[in-house]
Amino acid sequence: MIKHSDPNSKLIAENRRARYDFAIQDDLEAGIMLFGSEVKSLRQGGANIAESYASVEDGELWLINGYIAPYVQAKTWGHVERRRRKLLVSRKELSRLWNATAREGMTIVPLKMYFNERGMVKIKLGIAKGKKNSDKRETSAKRDWDRQKARLLKQNR
Numbered sequence: 326m327i328k329h330s331d332p333n334s335k336l337i338a339e340n341r342r343a344r345y346d347f348a349i350q351d352d353l354e355a356g357i358m359l360f361g362s363e364v365k366s367l368r369q370g371g372a373n374i375a376e377s378y379a380s381v382e383d384g385e386l387w388l389i390n391g392y393i394a395p396y397v398q399a400k401t402w403g404h405v406e407r408r409r410r411k412l413l414v415s416r417k418e419l420s421r422l423w424n425a426t427a428r429e430g431m432t433i434v435p436l437k438m439y440f441n442e443r444g445m446v447k448i449k450l451g452i453a454k455g456k457k458n459s460d461k462r463e464t465s466a467k468r469d470w471d472r473q474k475a476r477l478l479k480q481n482r
Contacts, residue, residue: 337446338372338438345461347434347453350425356413357388357438357448362399367446369394372438379412379433379450381423386412388435388448412448425452 343349359367366372371394380387388410395403414422425431437449456464 335440336437337367337370337440338374340374340377340434340436342375343434343436343451343453345464346456347432347451348456348460349434349436349451349453350431351452352436353414353418353450353452355386355418355448355450357446358411358413359393359446360402360404362396362402362404363393364446365399366394366396366404367438367440369396374435374438374448377435379422379435381419381426381433384419386414386419386422386433388412391435391438412450422452430454 373392374388377391378389380389390407391410392406393404395406422433426433431452431454434451434453435448436451439447439449441447
């Protein structure tokens with residue numbers, strides 16, 4: 326049976342630098358509250374979550390500093406590009422996130438923003454701890470060694 330890719334599920338934005346700057350401990354999926362013009366802009370691919378982060382404030386989870394490009398056709402009822410957007414998670418997940426940030430000193434970093442198979446915008450969040458420069462050098466050295474090891478194995482075949 327041939328598996329066709331779903332036209333609704335699509336990657337919108339990815340924070341590739343997050344895995345370099347942070348050690349991701351755990352991840353979860355959250356919904357996001359958007360205006361219609363924001364969703365239409367996301368369908369065109371205009372988003373950036375590289376400088377954004379999530380925060381638990383007053384019992385709610387917020388995406389801060391996430392950029393969604395303005396939708397040109399929505400001139401009258403447009404949206405603010407870098408407004409705070411509410412993220413939708415269960416109460417159990419919210420309490421776990423609050424514990425991780427307030428008590429353990431972790432950071433909530435958005436990793437990916439995408440349309441799921443139903444066509445809803447979802448955001449994948451990572452619970453992370455910041456890396457020091459020595460950890461970053463160690464990670465890049467390990468990645469380089471893995472690449473070289475793969476080349477050597479390929480040559481020996």
